[in-house]
Amino acid sequence: MSWFKANAAEVLRNVAEDRIPYIITQNGEARAVVLDVASYEAAQETLALLKLVAMGREDVKAGRVVPAREAVEALRQRIRDE
Incomplete structure (x- = not known):
């Protein structure tokens, strides 16, 4: 020190x-x-992405999923409604 x-x-x-x-x-x-700041920011971004992946895995385990076709159609509908 x-x-x-x-x-x-x-x-x-x-x-x-x-x-x-x-x-x-x-x-x-x-x-x-x-x-250095750039390395710190890169590490923080990596951690954030890993947290999102973990959250996604938990959603899959809990059955909180929608087939891709349904999700895409729902997004298209939202865009049309706007």
């Missing part, structure tokens, strides 16, 4: 340029990760 404090500007520059995360430790234990 003390090394990070003394070298924060360099670490941030390296993270931004190289897109390599830094794991910050305190007393030998991982405490934080410094990550």
Whole structure:
């Protein structure tokens, strides 16, 4: 942690340029990760997509599904009604 404090500007520059995360430790234990913004946003987007997939799987297990043809026809009808 003390090394990070003394070298924060360099670490941030390296993270931004190289897109390599830094794991910050305190007393030998991982405490934080410094990550460039683009990598963080990509990870968040991936997590959001994985959550949607999990929700979809739960819908299938619970029987909350509609055949594709019915879904497409319902969408077409909504468009016509607008």
